[in-house]
Structures are given as C-alpha cells and as structure tokens.
Amino acid sequence: MTSSLPLSRRGFMGASAALTALLATGSSVLAEGADSLTIAYNLPVQSWDPTTGPAAVNPALQSVYLAVFDRYIAQAPDLSFGPGLLTDWGFSEDKSQITMTVREGVTWHNGDALTPEDIVWSLARAGDPATGNPMQFVWGKIGNFSVDGNVITADVKEFEPALFKWMAFLTAFVLPKAYYEKVGAEGFEKAPIGTGPYMVDAFEQGAYVRLKAYPGYWGEKPAFETVTIKFVTDAASRVAEIESGNSDVTSNIPYEEYDRLIAKDGLEGEAVPITDIGMIFLNDIDVMLDKNVRLAAHHAIDKQLIIDRLLRGYGVPLSTLEVPGYAAYDESITVDYDPEKSKELLAASGYSTDTPVKFTIQTTRGFKPKDYEMIQAIVGMWRKVGIEAEIEVYEIAKHYELRAADTLAPAAFYNWGNSIGDPSTSTGFAMFGPSPHAVWDSADLVEKIGPLFGEPDEDKRIAGYKDVSRYIAEEGYVIPLLQYVMPVVFRSAVAVTPYTSGDLLPQAISKA
Amino acid sequence: MADITAAAPRRRARRLNLRLWLPLLWLGAVALAAIFAPLVAPQDPLMQDLMLERLPPAFMDGSEPGYWLGTDSLGRDVLSRMIHGARIALFVSLVAATATCLFGAALGLVAGYFGGWWDRVISRLVDIWMAFPPVLFAVLLVAVIGTGLTSVIAAIALIDWTRFARVIRAETMVQARMDYVDSARIGGARRLTTLISEILPNVLPSIIALLMLEMGIAVIVEAILSFVNLSISSDDPTWGSMIAEGRNAIHFAWWVLLFPLIALFLTVLSFSTLGEGLKQRFDPVLQ
Amino acid sequence: MLQGDFGTSITLRRPVDELVLSRLPATLELSVMALAIAVALGVAIAVIGARRRGTATEVGLDLTSGAVLSVPDFLWGLVFVLLFGVLWPVLSISGRIDPQIDVDFTSNFYTFEGIVRGRFDVVQSTLSHMLMPALALALPLAAMIAQLLKQNLKEVLLQDYTTLARVRGFSETSVILREALRNALLPTLTLVGVQFTFLIGGTVIVERIFSYEGLGNMAIDAVINRDLPLIQGIVLLFAALFIVINLLVDLSYTLLNPRLRHG
C-alpha cells in the first residue's frame, strides 16, 4: 500500500464504478431458472438424522425431511393417511401382533434397494433408548420382528391405538441400514441419503440446502428438477427475498406483509388453518401451583382481539388443545375473556394490580408470526389485571432442551404441531406427566389420561379425552390460545398445495 | 507580528461554540427526558391498546391527539417509549463510561507515573485486551451471565478501559516530566499524593473528552445488543429493541423504526462531536 | 480441551473445531472486503478533503464522516436491505453465495479460490452477496480513517518537502498522492489495525441481518441456544484471530516505515 501510489483519482473512480456495474448484473436472473425453485425457509436444518436429537421433534423441519426421506405411512394434504414405504399394515385380531407389507421396487438415493431389513432396523433403532429417539416411548411398544419375503410381523409389547398414526408423524422415517452402518452417524450427517423424491445435492450448514430430483423415485416425479432451500431466519429478510425475486416461495412471515405481498401482481398467497396450535405451557412450580393464578391468567387474555389486531384476523381462538376437525374437538368447552373474573380470582389469592403476582414467561421471537408480539400483548393484558410477567426470549431448540429437562419457566409459549389429529398426540402428550413433551406433571392428570392411551374402544377413548379436556380447562392446567393459519407467498408462475399439517413440501409445489 | 495570532482564534471560537452548544442542547433534552420520564411521557410506555395500534404521527392524517409520534403494532405510544428508552440509554452510557473511565484512567495513571514494572504489565495487558471488540464480548458475556444491563455494562467496561489507559498513560508521562512535579516531589510529598494533586488536574480535561466519546460508544453497543434482544428483558423500551420491532413493520408503520433511529443517531453524534470538540481544545498537539 | 479436542456442538451435533474453521473463511472474506472498502473510501475522502482544504467541501466531508461515524454498522445494514434489496433489487440480500452455483472447492475461501481457479461466476456471486454487509461494516471505519488521515495529511502538507515538490512543478493532487500520502498513512495504520478487530466484532450483528453464514452469525445462535462448547470454540478462535491481526499490524508498521526498516 505504500510504494508510490500511481492510482490517480480518475483511475480510482473508474475502478469502483466498474465494480458496482459488475455486481449489479448478477442477481436478477437467479430465481427464474426454468425448472429450478428457490424457497426461503425460516429455520436452518441442524441435523440430517430425522429420528434423533431435538431437530427430529421440530414440526417446522419435517417439510425438509419429507423431501429427502419417506415415512412408513404417508399423510395427504387433508391429514388422511395413505401408503408410504408400507403398502399394507394392521393389528392382528387380538391386537397382539402387527403385520406390515414393504413396498417393492424402491431404491435409496445411492442406488441400493430398499429391503425389509431397512424397515426392521429403523423401527428397532427408534425403539432403542440408546439412540436418543424422542419418540422412543412409542416405538418401544413393538419388538422382535420377523421377516417373510416383504411382509414384516412384530409383537405388540404394549397396545398403542394410534401406533399407525404415529408411523406418519415425528421421527417415523426409514433410514438406509447398510449405508448408515458403513458411513456412521457423522458420515451420514455429511452425506445423507433417503428414498424421498429429492436427493441432497449440496448442503451449507446454516445457509442453504440444494436438492436434486431423484430419478429413481418410486412415487410421482416432482415438478422441479432442483429445489434450493435458503435458511433465512430473519422474517424481514424473508419478505425482502420474495419481494426482490431472489426466492420463489416463502412462509411464516407477518400477516401484514402477507396481505401487502399478495396484493402485488406477480405474487400469490395461501393462508390455510393448520394443525399448529399457539399455547402457553404452565409449569407446576411456584406461583402456578395456585389455581386462581392459572385461571386468572387464562381469563385475562382477549384471544379474538389478538387475532384481529396482531394476526390481521388470520387465526382461530381455542379453549382446549383440540382443534375444529380433530376427533376429540368439543366446542362446548369454553374459557371466555373475562378480566373482572381474573381480578376476583387474583384478589382471592391476595394479588392485585398494586401487588401483582410475578413470574417469567419464555417465548421465541420470529419463529412463528408475531409470536413475540403476542406474548407482549398478553403480558400487557395481564398487567391490567394484576399479573407482572417478565419476558425471556429463547430459540425453539432451547425450548425442547428445557422441556426435556423440565426446567421451563412458570409460563412458556409454544406452538404444538399435531398433524395426525389424534387426541393422544395433542391433549394426551401435552398434558400426560411422564411424556417428555408434557410440562404439567400433576398426578390427577396422569390418572385421567393414562388409561386412555391403551383404550381399545375408539368411542370410549374419544369421550374420555373430551372429559379430560373439560377438566384441564376447569383447572386451568394449560392456556390454549389459537389455531395458526400458515401464510405462504409464492410467485404466480408457481402453484403450492397447502398441507393442513403445516408442511411446505417441495414436491407439493408445481408450475402454475 | 503579534496581532496575527489574535485574529484567527476569535473566528474559530465562534464556530467551535456552535459545535459545542448544539450537542449540549440535545444531550440536555435527552437527560431531562430520562430523569423526568414518568412526568414528561404523555402515555404509559408499556400500556397497550390494541384498538389504537399503528396510529400515524400527529403531522399525518389519521393520528390521535396525545400520541405525537404515533403508536406501534401493539398500540403503545412511540414518543413515551422513546423517552423511557432515553433513560436506559443514558443510564448505560453514564455507568458504563464512568466505570470504564475509572478503571482505565487509574491504570493509565499508575502505568504513566510509576513506570517500570507497572508500566510494562499494564501496557502488555492493554495491547492484548485492545483487540477484543465490545460487541462480540458482550454477546459472549451474555452466554455466561445471562441477558440484562449488567452484561452490557460489564462488557463495555471490561473492553474499553484500554482506550482510557492508553491515553492517560501517555499524558501522565508527559506531565510527570514537567518540573512542577519534581519540585513537589522534592518538597517531600509522597508519590501518591503527588499523583493525585499534581497530575490529575492536568490530565482531567482529556479524561472528560474521552468520557464523552465513550458514552457515545456505550449507547451504540447497548442499541446493538437490544437489537439482537440480548440486552435487558425485552419488554422495557430501549431504542435498540424499538428499532428491531419497528423493522418488521417498516412498510406500514415506518415511524416506529424512524424516530428511535433519529434519537439514537443524534445522541451518538452529540457525544462524539462534544468529545472531538473537547479533545481538540485540550489536546496539546492540536493547540 | 487442552489437547485440542474442542468437543462437539450440542445443537449442530458436529465437532466444534470443524464447524468453527469451516465458518471462519466466510467472516474473514467479509472482513477483508469491508477493510478494503473502508480504506479505499477513507483514503479517497481524506485526499479530497486535503485537496479542497479550507473550502466548503472539506467542511461538508467532515460533517458527513462525523454523521456516518455515529450510525452503528447494523443500522447501515437495515438501510441497505431496504435500498438495494427491496426498493431497487439489484444485490442479493441473504446468504453468502447463490445456492444454484456448484462450489466444490477444497477450502471455504470461495472468493479467493474462485479467483485462483478462474471461476468468475463464483467470485461475482460471493462479491454480490458480500457487498451490502461489507459496506455496512466499512462505513464507520471509512469515516474514522477519513478524519484521521485528513488530519495527518494537512500536517504533512506543511512540511518543506511538499513545498519543494510544488516548486518542482507537481500539481497539488500529485503532491498529496506521491509525497504526502505515504507519510500520513503510517500513523493512520495503527488505528486501522485496532479498528479492524472492532470491525470483525461488528460482523456478529451484520451477518445476522444478512443471514450470512459466518462465524458471527453462528456465535449468536450458539449464545441464544446456550451451546457452550461451540461458544468456547468461537471465543478462542476470535481471540487467536485478534492476536494475529495485531501482530500483522505491528509487523507492517516496521516494514512500511523506512526509518525502522533500515535500523
């Protein structure tokens, strides 16, 4: 930098002008590639093993996993179930055994054939506590598999009525036995292979994953040859991505932006209620042990106002963890907005606006639309009745870790995904003490929910769950808020089939 | 030749005044707002009214009286939140800058005056420590001691003391060689009292100048941390968190982002202009 | 940890040293580009300021650099995302490279290796992605350099050898560029050295806004997820980086200063 600096001012100005011109031409042509698609996604894929670790139970990541791997049983956009890697499945008459028929002619992305051994190995691995599968308690209920041609039979150690629904939900993915054992866990992370419609072509941790259509896919060939999923955690940047044409599809953006973007020509949108529930977990510690505080907190929240004002009307208020359309939904159970009642309840426990009850509430920020603003609004509503809540922000992965260790704050905002619509995976798992997903561990709920898990008679089971939901509402053990509507924005040249499960599947996006 | 020198400074003095009064005026206003926040703020900064959300500022149509600068997406008054935000901005800048100054200046004085072993150790420490940027240190400190103003202040103090130490050490060395110090020492004064009574008053002006600059930096670091919600619990209003919240509503409620941005900009600009102005006035080299 | 085993990251389930070293090149490239812009801009403004000293231009430049200095780098990031990302979409907003491009390089230094391998599509893409974050990082530093360097330039321009150069027929601009600049650059260099580490500190926030997968972005995720092994690895790497940079600055100071070089 020091020897004679021949750069005259004119030379310098010329160089910088040329540089900016060079850069400017680059970006506009990107997203228009004929059969390539770019999705701006709100969460980076942390790990490529969809069966273990915190990422496996993260509903938001299932879309990416479903592009690369297949589940035992597939789920249609309307939550109905269909054949996945299994073409037939069922309980034996006495429900002591299950039989599964493996689809033929399926190959892994590296060309190896899918064998019944892969299915058995995946199920056994999922049931083995050592592998760290968060749903091990479900997979542990079946064992000692036997293979005959492409039919697998296994013993039912403990009856699980929703077992086959589970085979279409979290961690129910089939991994390649031979390949996994050859490359090991770390090798698999670097070069994952599955049987899904897309192969992982390139993956840059925290940045993007580029998927290429797998020519040998057993199902219907997807519309786009290459799909790039960019991980853009910042909501405002996702909006900028779609608006500037750098991306073709994005989701989970603020509803105001959704309204604004779909009003622009060249952009379309879908906003369909999904099986994602916004709720506040209550932890049975310190102030939350007082029923008055719990109920007061619940009654103080004006859910419809939040939906209208914060979510531009996109949302369905809820009083229980069941959603319209779920098997165990009961519209007669309601916890209505009644701030005066909240004040009375608080007064009964010696609290008031001057001497408010104090606790911390944890929430994510930017993970779901307006998640953080909603909690700020709720904290505001609470402050009016005499509840002083301090907000602590954390990432969704942190929530799982704290929940697993049962060290969540007295109140913790979370969105519960339950794409199979069965009460056991919503009210059941959320409120059943021993389940790793529950936060409230009081004994009364364990007695009420426990037997329902094994209840063979379907009507009796559903009626049981409705009673539990009513009981939970009366005791205020949890504060359900609303059913989310997922906003998806895409360029008009593209068509997106929305899934009520909230998944944004690359293979479900076609050319308009 | 004498009258040549007289003419020049009078002209420069008037211009310097301008650079002195404007920042003082703004900082005075911010200080008043911070001290009397509850009285001055038209609304309660935390009170939300979802019916009044996203009101435009007074000078635009559709505004409500009493909400001069409009409201944010939760119906909270932007002006009141800025005023309360000023409280935190000034608190952090005062406490952090003073802590940094005391810590750094003390070490600087000791290194400059006693020299020898002291000087080598402190200078070595300054060189190594100099390199660590406060923002990054604050982010990592939060991982250890959690979010909250303490980590913001601790981070600034633990990093930026080097700036003070370096300048004060140099100045002390210069002052220490002056003969008036030797005469005091000959007069039997103990070293420490000499340090305090003789050198400190002379070094004080540049300490104050640096203090101003440091306050500006503290405000910026706090704004950055609350932007990434690593500063205080994210419900009390700070300029940084307001900017972060405003960012998502930029297309339809730009004022939520713009006004705290302007407040932050003017405050930092005032601190640095004041600091520069004072530095020039007291800096022997630029005399 | 002392035997170089940094453990594995809790959230990303991969060895920390591999993760941290894979992300370092991105941050380094961004910081070097920001430094280059800052120095180029700073020197240009200082030279113009010195060339037009005493006129309104100089006062104007002083005010702008004062104002630029008091806007933190992350706010510049916000402004640029709006300006070049949305209103006039010409630059890429997020990420470090266009995922469509196939980058099977041995190192993660996409830009440098792209230049070496002659892959100009890669270089153009990374530069286009880096320009906005780099500019956001560079502006405060450029303002600092401009202020200090102009001050040094004006002092050097009072020296006899510049007067002699004018007598010998050189224009004011070439006097500044050929005679004064190198003497004024030396004292400014120490500032650049220290500020460069502050610039790298700034990447933490700017990378977050632009979802640029560098070390800074990962640091914030690590902190929010309390991923302690990863945080530890990042802290150590940053510390080592800063010490190396300080060393380089001291080294280059003696190298560039003829009096020290020739003993």
Place this chain on the structure above:
Amino acid sequence: MTGSHTHPNTLDVMQLGIALPNGHRLLRDVSLSLRPGEVRALVGESGAGKSMIGKAVLGILPQNLRVTGGEILLEGQHLGAMTPWTRRKTVAQSAALIPQDPLTALNPARRIGPQITDPLVRIHGWSRAKARDTALALLDRVHIRDPKRVMESYPHELSGGMRQRVLIAAAFAPSPRLIVADEPTTALDVTVQKQILRLIRELQQETGTAVLFVTHDMGVVAKISQKVTVLFAGKVMEDAPTERIFTDPAHPYTRALIAATPSYADLDRPFSPVPQTLIAELQGAIARDDARHQGAAR
C-alpha cells in the same frame, strides 16, 4: 532597471506588495531585478519579509497571504497573468529552490534517487537514463562520496550537510536560469556553512545560473553576491553593488546592519546590535507612508 535588452532580465519584481487577510502589509512596493547569471543578496533582519519575496516568485506563498500589488516577470513573462497551471509549469522550467532546513526538505519515506530524478522525468520529460546520469554526476560534483549508494538510501541515513548537498544537486539538476536560495546555510553548523557557500558559488559560476540569495548575515552577502538589496519591515532601504555597500553604505540602516555583523576576518572587531532608536525612527517613517498610501487608495 527594466531595460528591454535583446535577452530580458532573468527576474523582474516591480512594486510587489503582500498583506495579511486583515490588511497588515508585509511587503511594501518592493522592486528588484536579476540579470542572467547575476547573484543578488536579499538581506534584512528576520521578519523583514525577505524570504516572502522568494516565495512569491516561486508561487509558494502560504495560502492566507494576499498579493496586493505589483508584478513579477520571469525571463520577461508575466507570472501574474498566467493560469495557476501554466504559472507552475513556467516556474518549474526556469527556476529552482534551495531550502533552508535540509532535515525537513527531503521526503523521509522515499529514497534520495527518485526525489531528484522524478521531477526531471515527469515534469521536464527527460528519459530515465539521462535523469539518473545527471543526478549521479551532480552528486559527485557536490563532493558526495559513493553517489550510487546515496541514491538508494533514505534521508535519515545522511548527515545535515550531505542532505543540503543533495538539495543543491537537485536544484541545479534541471539547469534552471534562476535559483532562489532561502538562507541555505542558517540551519548548518559553521564549518559546513563555508563549504556549502563555496559549492553554491562554484556551481553558479559554472552554470551561469542567476541566484537570489536570501540571508540575514552580511558576512555571507560579502562572500557570495554581486548586488545587494537591504530590506527593513518589508520595504527596500538600499539597493547597490556589494563592494559599494561595504565601503560606502548610503542608508543608516545598512550601516547599522554591517556594524551588527561579526566579521570572520577581524574577530576582535567590536560589534553592536542595531540601535533601537534607529528602528523606531524607521518604523515611524513607514507608518506615515502607509497612512498616506491608505489615504490615497481610499
């Protein structure tokens, strides 16, 4: 004085006036001229404005000073009428400066060689080789041992005397018609001063370059100049050939000046500083003259 002979004077300064922005006058109607090859001394106490004249000719006046009147002709060309660009080129082609303080007149960050050859190549259009050879020859001519090594070395590696020799070589290199020597020996110690003076006189005679020699030391005037202009507070007191000044000084100030200079030859001759009474009297005269001048101007 300003005869229009076939070849014009090297330098003509006519009624030159220079003032500060607030009007305080530094030079008052100074006139002098140099024939080709002539050495004229400009002498006066410090602050008399003598170096101001040299700077005005070379166009390196400090920015805040104003030329309030008069003309400067370099080889018959009006410098005042030229654009700054052409003025700079003209001065560079025909004039050169030997600065006062060698310690600050060489760029510390560049080698000696380029500091001499650069102007020859870039301004005078010489080839690199010619410039280099001339520089080497001149360095040798100014008695510098091992010119090649000096060309490669940096200023801080040379002594004060050697640096002044380098500057003299650099001044004579483009064979200018006029050299302004601004107290070239003041910053040096006595022994080196004599060598430098002799060197300038030898080079001057060899090249026939006109020299405007600014000094406050009458001893130097005696040794080097053919003509002298005595200056007090920006006004010319006396202008005469050097021998006459010493034998028969016309102006009382000149006499006082000579009396105030210790003579090298006759060391025990008593010398007394210029009497205060004389200074006061002269300043009074100038003040009256200024008032009348201002009266007339308004």
